[in-house]
Amino acid sequence: MNKMYKKSFAVFTAAVLAAFLLIFLLVCCKKNQDKKNAELQKIAEDSGSENIILGFSQIGSESAWRTRNTESIFEAAARQNIQILFDDAQQKQENQLKAIRSFIIYQVDAIAFVPIVEDGWDNVLQEAKDADIPVILVDRKINADPSLYSAFLGENSLEEGRNAARFLLQKFKYKKEDITIFEMSGTENSSVVKERASGFREIINKEPKFKIIHTENGDFLRSRGKEICDILLANNVRENGNTTNTLFFHGQKIDVVFSHNDSMTLGFLDSLDAHKIRIRDTVFISIDAEQKSIDALTKGKLNCVVECNPNLGPALMDLVKIITSGNSIPKTTYVTERVFTENDDFSKYEPRGY
Numbered sequence: 299m300n301k302m303y304k305k306s307f308a309v310f311t312a313a314v315l316a317a318f319l320l321i322f323l324l325v326c327c328k329k330n331q332d333k334k335n336a337e338l339q340k341i342a343e344d345s346g347s348e349n350i351i352l353g354f355s356q357i358g359s360e361s362a363w364r365t366r367n368t369e370s371i372f373e374a375a376a377r378q379n380i381q382i383l384f385d386d387a388q389q390k391q392e393n394q395l396k397a398i399r400s401f402i403i404y405q406v407d408a409i410a411f412v413p414i415v416e417d418g419w420d421n422v423l424q425e426a427k428d429a430d431i432p433v434i435l436v437d438r439k440i441n442a443d444p445s446l447y448s449a450f451l452g453e454n455s456l457e458e459g460r461n462a463a464r465f466l467l468q469k470f471k472y473k474k475e476d477i478t479i480f481e482m483s484g485t486e487n488s489s490v491v492k493e494r495a496s497g498f499r500e501i502i503n504k505e506p507k508f509k510i511i512h513t514e515n516g517d518f519l520r521s522r523g524k525e526i527c528d529i530l531l532a533n534n535v536r537e538n539g540n541t542t543n544t545l546f547f548h549g550q551k552i553d554v555v556f557s558h559n560d561s562m563t564l565g566f567l568d569s570l571d572a573h574k575i576r577i578r579d580t581v582f583i584s585i586d587a588e589q590k591s592i593d594a595l596t597k598g599k600l601n602c603v604v605e606c607n608p609n610l611g612p613a614l615m616d617l618v619k620i621i622t623s624g625n626s627i628p629k630t631t632y633v634t635e636r637v638f639t640e641n642d643d644f645s646k647y648e649p650r651g652y
């Protein structure tokens with residue numbers, strides 16, 4: 299073997315070993331999470347659920363994901379005979395604070411809420427703690443002393459952002475030129491947006507060719523996704539004098555649209571359809587995996603959809619049963635999630651149910 303051949307062989311072997319190690323670690327993490335979740339389910343089965351009242355504050359119904367999330371919680375509560383005192387905060391933190399205070403006055407057995415933003419919960423959580431009512435954060439995290447709440451249950455948003463970026467690294471493996479990214483993010487100061495953004499950056503920053511040229515807040519809304527694309531197209535006509543099948547941001551070609559949720563992505567696609575534009579050379583990545591975006595993926599309109607699992611109801615009811623029966627629960631429980639890409643065998647997809 300000559301020296302060069304030996305060197306490339308060693309590099310190749312190291313790369314193969316590293317890939318195997320990564321797959322092994324990912325499989326182990328998933329298995330550990332599944333095992334922990336199964337153990338919790340078993341303890342919950344042994345705890346009673348009679349006469350439990352759960353106060354639940356949801357942030358609203360901004361997306362199909364959110365609607366499914368609420369349904370999942372109601373369905374699981376009904377199955378477990380847990381009574382829910384429900385409040386829809388209509389996207390306002392002040393409404394959530396009021397609802398939580400009313401749950402405390404009502405002396406519910408436990409409180410669960412989806413914190414719309416990260417900050418501003420300390421006082422109300424202290425009040426719940428003083429009243430001896432356990433609180434479980436659902437779907438989103440907060441910035442507060444962890445002793446003020448019992449647990450967090452939801453998705454791993456950091457990992458969702460990383461998975462979106464990992465797809466890009468793979469997709470553009472052989473491209474040497476800069477790759478421009480237009481990002482549509484959701485509710486400002488929410489933990490999901492912060493974590494998705496930082497997970498995404500952590501991975502793309504490994505390769506300087508990836509450049510985020512703009513981030514626009516679309517509030518997780520379909521109407522805003524449409525509006526954002528309408529404005530891009532209108533500016534394009536103004537700057538270049540014509541409509542093209544290529545997307546631009548201030549004259550710069552957009553190679554990738556990274557959207558923090560499906561509603562905004564679908565709104566963006568609505569705008570392209572309304573303008574009869576079929577974009578050929580922009581890669582679209584979305585998060586959530588609702589049926590409509592999976593359909594768009596199978597039609598070639600999207601390239602990658604990272605799942606955000608809204609079915610938190612069963613695990614939430616297990617945690618509520620365990621904690622209200624006086625047992626301890628894990629501080630963090632993540633639900634399992636997957637990634638759908640253009641490279642999949644679409645015939646193997648199951649209906650999403652939302």
Ligand code: AHR
Pocket residue numbers: 360361363364437438490518558559560561585586606
């Ligand atoms: O907090 C989860 C996010 O909120 C989902 O990605 C989005 O669709 C929802 O509105």
